[in-house]
Amino acid sequence: MIFYGKQSINQDDINAVIDVLANGLLTQGPRVPAFEHAVARRCHADEAVAVNSATSALHIACLALGLTAGDSLWTVSNTFVASANCAFYCGATVDFVDIDLATGNLCASALRSKIAQYQAQEKPLPKIVVAVHFAGQSCAMAEIAEICREHGIKVIEDASHAIGGEYQGQPIGNCQYSDITIFSFHPVKIITSAEGGMALTNNAELAQQMRLLRSHGITKDPSLMANQQPMPWDYEQVTLGYNYRLTDLQAALGLSQLHRIDEFVEQRNTIARYYDSQLADVTGISALHQHRHCRNACHLYVVLLDNPAHRKPLFDALLAQGYHCQVHYISVASQPYFVERLGADLTPENSRIYSARALSLPIYPELALEHQQAIVAIIKATLCNLC
Ligand SMILES: *Cc1c(COP(=O)(O)O)cnc(C)c1O
Numbered sequence: 001m002i003f004y005g006k007q008s009i010n011q012d013d014i015n016a017v018i019d020v021l022a023n024g025l026l027t028q029g030p031r032v033p034a035f036e037h038a039v040a041r042r043c044h045a046d047e048a049v050a051v052n053s054a055t056s057a058l059h060i061a062c063l064a065l066g067l068t069a070g071d072s073l074w075t076v077s078n079t080f081v082a083s084a085n086c087a088f089y090c091g092a093t094v095d096f097v098d099i100d101l102a103t104g105n106l107c108a109s110a111l112r113s114k115i116a117q118y119q120a121q122e123k124p125l126p127k128i129v130v131a132v133h134f135a136g137q138s139c140a141m142a143e144i145a146e147i148c149r150e151h152g153i154k155v156i157e158d159a160s161h162a163i164g165g166e167y168q169g170q171p172i173g174n175c176q177y178s179d180i181t182i183f184s185f186h187p188v189k190i191i192t193s194a195e196g197g198m199a200l201t202n203n204a205e206l207a208q209q210m211r212l213l214r215s216h217g218i219t220k221d222p223s224l225m226a227n228q229q230p231m232p233w234d235y236e237q238v239t240l241g242y243n244y245r246l247t248d249l250q251a252a253l254g255l256s257q258l259h260r261i262d263e264f265v266e267q268r269n270t271i272a273r274y275y276d277s278q279l280a281d282v283t284g285i286s287a288l289h290q291h292r293h294c295r296n297a298c299h300l301y302v303v304l305l306d307n308p309a310h311r312k313p314l315f316d317a318l319l320a321q322g323y324h325c326q327v328h329y330i331s332v333a334s335q336p337y338f339v340e341r342l343g344a345d346l347t348p349e350n351s352r353i354y355s356a357r358a359l360s361l362p363i364y365p366e367l368a369l370e371h372q373q374a375i376v377a378i379i380k381a382t383l384c385n386l387c
Contacts, residue, residue: 002371004300004326005188006364008264016256020248028215031251036198038258043163043173045181045200047207050251051214054160054184054197056244058086058130060213061180061199064206065154067092067127074114075130075158076106077333077351083130083158084332088341095126096333098348102289104134104302104358108143110348115151125151131178132158135288135328136190136268136297138167145177160184161299163191164265168293173200180206185254188364190268190297191261193254196246209239217241267365268298271372275301275361278376284310284387285379300328301363303379308356310386315359317382323362323375331355 020031032050040048051057067073069091075083077096087094098110111129118125129148131139141157148155155178159165163183165172173181180203183189185196201207212219217239219225225236246254276287284306290296305311311327318325331347332338334355339345347355361375 002323002362004360004362007187007192008365013253013256016252017249020252025248027247028245029248031248031255032246035251035255038255039198043171043200045173045175046202049199049207049210050246051197051244052246053195054182055082057182057197057199058082059089060210061156061182062086062090063213064209065128065179071127073128074126076132077331077347078104078134078329078354079132079332081332083132096346096348098350099354101350101354103137104288104354105139106131108140112147126153128154128156130156130158133162135300135302136161136165138172138294141167141177154179157181160189162297164261165297166295175200175202190264190299191257193250196250196254212239213241214244215241264365265297268363271363271367272298272301274372282380282383284383301361302358304357311359313386314382317378321378326360327358328360
């Protein structure tokens with residue numbers, strides 16, 4: 001069975017992990033800061049804080065930005081649930097900004113009108129906006145950052161799909177237009193550390209706060225301790241933190257994978273261009289719009305069906321030949337937990353339309369051309385019968 005995504009592990013990756021197992025520290029050791037420095041350098045950010053998942057990174061990013069009970073966070077409904085759950089973890093609530101149907105990304109003008117609508121109704125604005133770089137293509141960050149700055153709203157980039165991508169010729173993760181950027185290293189993402197995530201920032205205080213939060217709120221740094229003459233064995237818990245540490249085994253794998261990030265993104269783009277070229281003239285289906293000023297990391301390749309009723313037969317036809325596609329995403333706001341907690345399905349209009357039509361085709365570096373060709377042939381044959 002071919003799934004929509006899959007990791008690419010080579011002998012160097014295996015050797016890197018074995019070396020830690022044989023000679024290293026198993027929990028957070030020297031590979032963690034090495035991985036952090038390498039990602040920060042690659043992405044032109046000042047600081048990087050590695051954690052055990054992007055979900056954890058989103059949680060401590062929200063805490064570091066002061067999200068608390070009574071606050072709200074806005075994100076899109078076309079994302080993984082974690083982009084929104086981070087609000088609930090902090091006791092805050094969540095609401096959803098609509099997407100641009102052409103890209104699946106947060107729509108800057110929808111953000112602007114939602115803010116205007118809230119102001120007209122004298123409802124409080126969110127403390128944080130989480131912009132998700134859907135499928136690996138950056139949101140319009142310059143516009144989003146400007147809107148948020150006008151209203152004192154903090155910005156987190158959920159770049160779980162997008163490490164290795166670029167916006168305005170600069171690496172995603174440089175935080176030029178955000179307070180914090182989050183990456184995921186889950187095996188389906190661009191590079192993997194098995195489980196893992198990272199929070200990047202150019203703000204040293206936010207980085208220090210996130211480092212505390214990932215490890216129980218405990219510090220050995222005398223400048224942060226109440227006791228100004230600590231003994232060598234002293235440590236202090238100065239805030240309520242968590243155990244969100246990445247292991248050295250995971251950091252070694254992530255560091256090794258990082259060497260191939262450009263190759264991975266290139267291979268993903270090659271597959272995406274192949275699908276683009278083969279599917280351009282097929283009636284009943286369209287691809288997402290690719291902005292010229294963005295280098296897309298191509299985590300996902302999504303097709304939109306003109307007729308939502310064609311999705312199930314197409315899915316079945318692909319599955320019958322061994323290609324297990326996925327939907328990215330079922331609207332977060334439509335999930336039963338969200339409906340119950342928020343009192344209604346708050347899915348915005350374009351997000352609802354999008355979610356009924358989207359289907360993600362397999363895309364990952366080792367996906368052979370023969371599979372790409374077979375997938376295209378199945379799509380053409382199926383839609384030809386349906387349309
Ligand atoms: C994968 C993903 C996450 C969560 O990543 P984990 O590392 O599995 O916690 C969050 N947001 C988006 C958009 C994702 O795709």
